[in-house]
Amino acid sequence: MIQHMNLVFQADGLSVGEGAFLLACCNHTDAKGYVIASMQQLADEAHMKMTAAKSNKQRLIQRGLLASSERYSPKNGARIADLYRVNLDLLASMKRARTDYGPTLVEELTFNVPRETPRSNPPSDSDPPQGRIPTHPRRIPTDPPSESDGGAGSDSDPLLLPSTTPSSLSPGSGDVDGSVDVPPDGEREDEASPEGQNPSEAELPQQRERTGQKAAGERVVAAYAEALGRPVLNGTRAKLERQAVELLAQGLPEAWLCDRAREMAPRGWSNLAQHAERCTAPLPSEVSSRSRPGLPEWCGECGQGTPAARLNPRFRTLGELGSGEKCPRCHPDLATLAGA
Template sequence: MIQHMNLVFQAEGLSVGEGAFLLACCNHTDAKGYVIASMQQLADESHMKMTAAKSNKQRLIQRGLLASSERYSPKNGARIADLYRVNLDLLATMKRARTDYGPTLIEELTFNVPKKTPRSAPRSDSDPSPRSDSAPPPSDSDPPRSDSDGDAGSDSDPLLLPSPSPSSLSLVAADADDRMDVSPDGEREIEAPLEEHNPHPSEAELPLQREGSRKNAAGGGRIVAAYAEALGRPVLNGTKAKLDRQAVELLAQGLPEAWLCDRAREMAARGWSDLVRHAEMSTAPVTQTTTKSRRSGLPEWCTKCGPGSPAARLNPRFRTLGEMGSGEKCPNCHPDRVAAGASR
């Protein structure tokens, strides 16, 4: 037991060998000091040869600090580990007197105890001193008060709770980081946000939108395939979804599919993945390969709304007087306005 080993450390009058052997015995003692361990085990734990261990054991037995008894197996009479007992009472009387060993530290370590300021007495109604309201309110940049500050538990301290919603600025920054790509040469391309369109299209627009959406989705897949072919390896799922979404958006704006495929191949060669940004920055001429065809039920485009976007020729959503895809419907070529004028 560790308590018995501590008695050996505090005992006085033991030789080095006696102390080491006694420590090995106390490593296996029970509450009454009995030890069951073989002689070889005690010699190994006391770092002695067998002859030295037996010699120190005999000296401890002669001094009355140790008692031993041979043990034999009741089954076959074979010799087994001896039984030892440490004289704990005698060992406790050998405790050396308390000794001052002097300073052991280079410098003393101290602790600063915070000073507590007494609470102010409550104001009475008869107190003639007026309360000063000229003190400036605490600034938002002031650090919060800790419990160690004076009068930390005052009832007048403001209770500042954390806001349950994140800052709007952090949301804007996080959204910008999600839409940003970095090219190998350090060019940063920010994905253009998707434009908001009218969530409730008219009945005249629905068949045209469905037909245009199917064609744009097929064209977007071919643009992504051109990007993967130029890249020379499969496109990651996140990049693939992003390119497909941007390709459909650009096709809906009237940009030719072949022209967008060429831009996608250029991006793959440079390690970019923002098709919208690259299409805006590209100086390659746009060659319209599709022929003008009037859709069934869609009036001819007046070329004055959109404003001026070739997407308005095929998509009535862009036939507005404001910015692209927003504002008042064009009275000259928007299906709803034209149909309403004809009904009158």
């Protein structure tokens, strides 16, 4: 009990070891001072080794401050936790005399109560509350008095210069009665839409094609991740998706690229463009059927060896992809003339 531990703190004539062991015992006492605890538990709570705990226990027993008794189980006779009792009366009689330890820090702290000073002018209803910045009332502009009203505008009235162009908010530019339709959100729509927001009809198919290629590129990356068996890192994902979109734009079919991605994953490859260029797998027959009728067979030497040149004659050039001179062996423009 905390009251019994306080008796140990106030007791005089205890050594450090005796006080620590007695505090461990008082941590488990009941109202009469009985303690049920093992010797190892008391030694641990007193922060001492077993030999020191036993030595301090014997000294407390000899001084009459502690009594102990071994206990055994009535069922099987096994040794159980010992029974101790602290002599609370003797411990209370060892209370040291009251000692003046001098002023404490709390006694030295004082507070100066501020004295209230009456305000010279009581606050009026027009004074703004404390903590707020006074704001001036909004001035609603009014039309300057006309000559028919009997006076001209004062010096404080704003000078409104006439506009050279008719305003959309001025009477006459809207309805007959001068009213102007304003959208519910309080903003007027601009006559010209922002750049890139309203694409022309010719740009819509190109945007749809780019959107479809991006979605197809994501499916190619998904095929790579499925064969890999784990999520793809962000850097590798962005690289594969970019290369897949470029290859799809060159005319390579999506299913063929998905198969190439599945081949790369187990080998740890991540360069789809290089693998597609070196791959000798045939293209699907359904893509060949969509090629231009009468397209000559690719010679395999032009277009830097890219498989896209099999279906797209634009890549059948002697320079870089889509540039340089047309291949005289397999380009449809030159091969047709040579055959004629």
